[in-house]
Amino acid sequence: MAKASYKVHVVSDCITSYKLDKIDEMFAYYAQKCCEVKSLAETSD
Numbered sequence: 001m002a003k004a005s006y007k008v009h010v011v012s013d014c015i016t017s018y019k020l021d022k023i024d025e026m027f028a029y030y031a032q033k034c035c036e037v038k039s040l041a042e043t044s045d
Helices: 020-032
Strands: 008-011 035-038
Touching: 008 020, 020 035
Parallel strands: 008 035
Antiparallel strands: none
């Protein structure tokens, strides 16, 4: 969606993986792809 010029938000509280040690890498990947990564508390403004 970011490639199509949409603003993409990833709610970090909703992300999990069977490899929990890789979650920070996933967030970095999303940020690299122009997605905004925020916690649920940060989005409820």
